[in-house]
Amino acid sequence: METPLALTIGVLVAAAAYLLLARDLPRVLLGFVLLGNAANLTIFAAGRIGTMTPPLVEYGALALTADAANPLPQALVLTAIVIGFGLAAFALVLVMRAHAEFGSVHAEDMDAAEAPDEPATQAPSPPEDSIPARREAA
Amino acid sequence: MRQMLLVAPILIPLLASAVTALLWMRPGVQRAVGLFAAVALFAATLALLAQVISGGMLVGQMGNWPAPFGISLVVDHLAAAMLAITGLMGLVVAVYAMGPGAQERDRAGFQPLFHALLMGVTGAFMTGDLFNLYVWFEVMLIASFGLLVLDRTREQIDGGIRYVMLNLVGTTFFLLAVGLVYGLTGTLNLADIARVAPDIENQGALAAVGVLLLVSFGAKAAVFPLFNWLPASYHTASMPVAAIFAALLTKVGVYAIIRIFTLVFAHDQALFGPLLGIIAMATMVVGVLGAAMHYDVRRILSFHIISQIGYMLVGVALMTPLAIAGSVLYVVHHIVVKANLFLVAGAMRQVGGSFALKRLGGLYAARPLLGLAFLIPALSLAGIPPLSGFWGKLVVIRSGLEAEAYVLAFVALAVGLLTLYSMVKIWNEAFWKARPDAAPEPPFAWSLAQRVATFAPIILLCGVTLTIGLWTEPFAAFSITAAEGLLDREGYIAAVLGANPVQLTEAVP
Numbered sequence: 201m202e203t204p205l206a207l208t209i210g211v212l213v214a215a216a217a218y219l220l221l222a223r224d225l226p227r228v229l230l231g232f233v234l235l236g237n238a239a240n241l242t243i244f245a246a247g248r249i250g251t252m253t254p255p256l257v258e259y260g261a262l263a264l265t266a267d268a269a270n271p272l273p274q275a276l277v278l279t280a281i282v283i284g285f286g287l288a289a290f291a292l293v294l295v296m297r298a299h300a301e302f303g304s305v306h307a308e309d310m311d312a313a314e315a316p317d318e319p320a321t322q323a324p325s326p327p328e329d330s331i332p333a334r335r336e337a338a
Numbered sequence: 339m340r341q342m343l344l345v346a347p348i349l350i351p352l353l354a355s356a357v358t359a360l361l362w363m364r365p366g367v368q369r370a371v372g373l374f375a376a377v378a379l380f381a382a383t384l385a386l387l388a389q390v391i392s393g394g395m396l397v398g399q400m401g402n403w404p405a406p407f408g409i410s411l412v413v414d415h416l417a418a419a420m421l422a423i424t425g426l427m428g429l430v431v432a433v434y435a436m437g438p439g440a441q442e443r444d445r446a447g448f449q450p451l452f453h454a455l456l457m458g459v460t461g462a463f464m465t466g467d468l469f470n471l472y473v474w475f476e477v478m479l480i481a482s483f484g485l486l487v488l489d490r491t492r493e494q495i496d497g498g499i500r501y502v503m504l505n506l507v508g509t510t511f512f513l514l515a516v517g518l519v520y521g522l523t524g525t526l527n528l529a530d531i532a533r534v535a536p537d538i539e540n541q542g543a544l545a546a547v548g549v550l551l552l553v554s555f556g557a558k559a560a561v562f563p564l565f566n567w568l569p570a571s572y573h574t575a576s577m578p579v580a581a582i583f584a585a586l587l588t589k590v591g592v593y594a595i596i597r598i599f600t601l602v603f604a605h606d607q608a609l610f611g612p613l614l615g616i617i618a619m620a621t622m623v624v625g626v627l628g629a630a631m632h633y634d635v636r637r638i639l640s641f642h643i644i645s646q647i648g649y650m651l652v653g654v655a656l657m658t659p660l661a662i663a664g665s666v667l668y669v670v671h672h673i674v675v676k677a678n679l680f681l682v683a684g685a686m687r688q689v690g691g692s693f694a695l696k697r698l699g700g701l702y703a704a705r706p707l708l709g710l711a712f713l714i715p716a717l718s719l720a721g722i723p724p725l726s727g728f729w730g731k732l733v734v735i736r737s738g739l740e741a742e743a744y745v746l747a748f749v750a751l752a753v754g755l756l757t758l759y760s761m762v763k764i765w766n767e768a769f770w771k772a773r774p775d776a777a778p779e780p781p782f783a784w785s786l787a788q789r790v791a792t793f794a795p796i797i798l799l800c801g802v803t804l805t806i807g808l809w810t811e812p813f814a815a816f817s818i819t820a821a822e823g824l825l826d827r828e829g830y831i832a833a834v835l836g837a838n839p840v841q842l843t844e845a846v847p
Contacts, residue, residue, distance in 0.1 A: 220507060225499065232506045239513040246521030273520070276469055280513055283476045287509075290483055291502050297487075298495045313497035313574050 201250045205241065212238035225295045225305045229288065236284040240277045247273030343389060344398040344411055346382035347421050347464065350375055351428075351457035358449035365444035369436060372449040376425075376432035379456065383418075383425035390418040391816075395823070395833050397466070405835045406530040410466035412834055415820035416666055420463045420593055423673050427585045428456045430799060434681055435578035436791040438688055438784055443576060446488045454481035455582065462590050466834055468526045469516050471594065472509070475558070479505055482587060485579045486571060497571035504567035508557030515550040522547065528601055529834035532827055536605040548603045548610060552595065559591025561651065562620035565644045569628060572643070573636035573693075577684030580636065584643050585677035589669055592650045596665065599654050600824045607657050615655035619749045622648030626756040633695045635683045635768065638760050639676070642719065645753060646672050652734050652750065653821070656741045662821035664733035667813060671718070671726040671806055678715040678799035682708070685792050686768060691778035695764065700773030709769045711793070714800045716765065718807065720758035726806035729814065 212234050219231030247270035255271035257264055299305050302312075354375030358368045390396060396413040399405060413421065432452070435443060458478025465471050487498040516526070522544055523531050538544050553564070560568040568588070572580055595614075603610055625645025629638045650672070653665025683693065689705055690698045702709040718725035721732075731754055738747030784792075806813050823829070 225503075228503055232503070232510065235507065235510045236513070239510050239517060242514055243517030243520065246517045273517075276516070276520075279469075279473065283473070284510075286480060287476070287506055290480060291506060294483075294487065294495070294498055294502055297490070298499055301492055301495050307499075310496045310499065312492040312495070313500065314570055 202245070205245050205249065209238050209241050209245070212241070223307045225298070225307060228307075229291050229295060232291070233284070233288055236280070236288075240280055240284075243273050243276050243280065340389060340393075340396060341398050343382065343386055344396055344413060344464075347379060347386065347425070347460040348457055350379045350382060351453040351460065354379075355450045355453035355457060358453065359447075362447070365441060365449075368444055368449045369440065372453065373432050373436075375453060376429045376456075379460075380422075380425035380429045383421040383460075386413060387418045387422040390415060395830070397833050406525050406527040409470050410527060410529070410834050411464045412466035412529075412830070413464055414830065415816065415823045416593070416596070417463045419666065419670055419816065419820060420589070421460055423670055424456065424459050424463065424586060426802070427582060427673060427677055428452075430677065430681075430795040431578050431582045431585075433791055434581065434684070434795045437578075437684075437788045438792070439576060440788075440791075443488060443578070446490075447484065448488060448578075451481045451484040451488075452582070455485060455586075457481075459586050459590055463593060466528050468519060468528060468531065470526075472512055472516055475509055475512065475590070478587070478590065479509060482583065485583075486575050488579060489576055491574070493574040497574035501567050501571035504557065504564075508554050508564070511550055511557070512554035515547050515554060518543070518547045518550070527834070528597070529831045532601045532604075533831050533835065535602050541606070545603075545606055545609055548599075548606065549613075551598055552610070552613070555591045555594045555598070556617065557591075559588050559595060559647050560621075560644050561591075561617050561647055562624050562644075565621070565624070568644060569637060569640045572640040573634065577680060577687070581677045581680035581684070584639070584680050585673045588643055588647055589650075589673055592647060592669060595651065596654055596662070596824065600657070600662070601827055601830060604657070604825075604827060611655055611657060614651050615743065615746055618648040618651035618655050619746060620648075621645065621651065622749055622753040626753045626760070629760045630756060630763075633767075635686060635693045635695065635698075635764060636680075638764060639679050639683060642679075642757065642760065643676060645757065646676070646719070648753070649731070649734050649750060652738060652746060655746070656737055656743060657825075658737055658741055659818065659821045659825060660733065660740060661737035662824055663814070663817040664730065664737050666817040666820045667733055668730035670813065670817075671730045671803070674799055674802050674806070675715040675718045675727060678796060678803065679712075679719065681792075681796050681799070682712045682715065685796065686712070688784065688792065690768065695767035697774060697776060697778060698768040699771045700769075702769035704773075707793075709765075711796045711800055712765070712769065714803055716761040717758075718803050720761050721754045722758070724807045726803050726810075729807065729810045733814070733817075 216231045216235035216238060219227045222228055251267050251269050253265065253268045255264055255268045295305060298310060302310050354372060357371050361368045390413055398411045400409045400411065435448060455478055458474050458481055461474035462471055462478060465474060483502055486501055487494045519531060520526055522538055522540065523534050525531055535544060557564040572583055575583060599610055622645050625641050629641035632638045632641065649668050650665050653662040685708055686701060687693050689708060690701055692698055718727040721727040735747045735750050738750060
């Protein structure tokens with residue numbers, strides 16, 4: 201069970217890395233979703249895997265049976281899924297808003313935030329005895 | 339009573355966020371509730387700080403679950419100081435946000451998001467559980483997303499996309515690391531992880547997880563080479579938002595690095611010490627050089643956030659009591675000074691009509707008080723005695739010399755000089771030179787109440803900077819106590835887990 205799970209996580213991370221490097225923002229977003237799923241599977245795999253017994257304490261018993269599934273990773277993954285869903289929803293709205301604003305979803309077409317600012321004064325012209333002048337003197 | 343006090347810094351912003359969200363249609367009432375909550379939060383964090391100073395570390399187990407099973411809240415000296423400074427920043431920015439532009443901001447939902455952000459920050463400072471730390475990071479992150487794009491301008495949407503995408507990846511790495519830590523140690527309680535970490539068989543995997551954590555916290559703290567989201571986005575935010583971001587967000591990342599690497603990975607210092615030292619140096623240099631090339635007040639200040647993060651990492655890189663004390667002192671000083679500089683930049687825009695240095699000028703002749711209010715934090719940032727930054731830099735550099743990390747100490751000194759260059763650049767261009775002909779008119783006249791709301795926080799923070807600078811002794815002593823507390827891992831573990839921790843060997847999956 202471990203080998204296919206590890207392979208799945210590896211494929212997910214590779215696909216996520218490929219998508220995250222795209223210039224197209226919806227692809228980047230999909231990359232984030234895949235990476236989140238890979239992280240969730242990692243948490244799941246970090247607990248015990250390979251048992252189908254639900255982690256429920258029998259009536260009258262005080263503890264779980266020995267072969268029960270580990271409930272903690274399930275709780276963590278559930279929390280992480282909810283958080284990841286919220287973040288992805290926000291990012292999607294932001295991308296849609298950017299599309300409405302810039303008419304494009306390409307990262308290269310968005311340059312409003314890092315437009316170069318004007319220098320305080322004009323760059324000083326090179327002094328007279330600059331490199332060509334010195335070369336002539338030599 | 340102590341237990342109530344322990345959860346107050348989380349409950350107060352939570353309530354404030356919920357109540358202000360319910361009052362969506364009534365911005366005036368929202369503002370009053372928000373201010374009241376900010377005052378209450380500051381009072382609660384001060385009371386907590388007093389408790390910690392008099393009675394030592396405070397530990398609470400949520401839901402009364404014994405230590406490694408439930409979520410622990412732990413407030414030691416460092417956390418208490420960070421909480422108190424968060425309370426101060428919350429109050430100061432809540433007042434400042436009543437200045438010009440308050441109505442537009444409040445209609446866009448500033449108050450609920452602001453208090454949600456404060457809740458995320460205080461939660462991250464208090465928690466003693468790795469997964470819970472992840473959750474607080476996310477609370478903080480989603481609130482900061484909303485705050486950043488509050489005005490919905492083109493600039494903000496673009497900056498917001500850069501900020502959101504890079505931070506999403508950073509937190510996903512954190513989640514991945516949490517899963518791997520759980521797989522290796524079988525626990526998520528920080529004290530419990532610290533207890534079992536040195537005895538883990540697979541130290542290589544643990545170190546790899548440490549690097550993964552360093553990447554995700556480093557992305558949050560904007561260290562080299564993961565800082566690119568910060569100068570791309572911070573200058574687009576409205577000024578109160580930029581001030582609270584500059585004060586708190588990156589510092590949560592720094593706090594997480596300090597906490598995790600002094601507690602959990604202290605036994606692997608031979609690997610992480612030099613690594614953090616190199617990162618610290620590169621961060622200092624890159625940040626200060628980035629600031630040198632910009633001519634927009636906000637962008638210069640954004641790059642200086644990055645450069646100062648380097649100083650804070652020196653403590654964890656060297657791991658001596660003095661170095662960590664220096665980091666603690668530096669974080670506290672830096673939060674006050676950096677927030678104040680952003681507040682002053684907002685006031686400069688209000689008076690001079692622009693953030694671009696080319697369009698500003700003659701501000702000192704027009705508003706000498708504003709000039710003074712800029713000089714105090716600016717010179718403190720550069721480390722001019724007797725202001726607070728001087729003592730922070732002195733302790734950091736001296737610890738570097740004592741640990742024979744001469745390169746690190748030299749870089750820290752040189753970067754201080756370049757910081758002075760940037761600050762003098764702002765001073766010369768905006769305050770000293772004559773007002774240019776092309777200077778824009780100030781956007782609008784402001785009322786007396788707006789003026790008070792703008793300048794009262796600035797003057798208060800100048801006062802704090804001067805107090806730390808002129809009366810350093812208690813702050814330095816506190817920092818040393820905090821550093822000793824951080825290095826006393828056994829004390830932390832015993833305080834959280836109790837004297838005889840439950841053996842969890844069977845729980846390791």
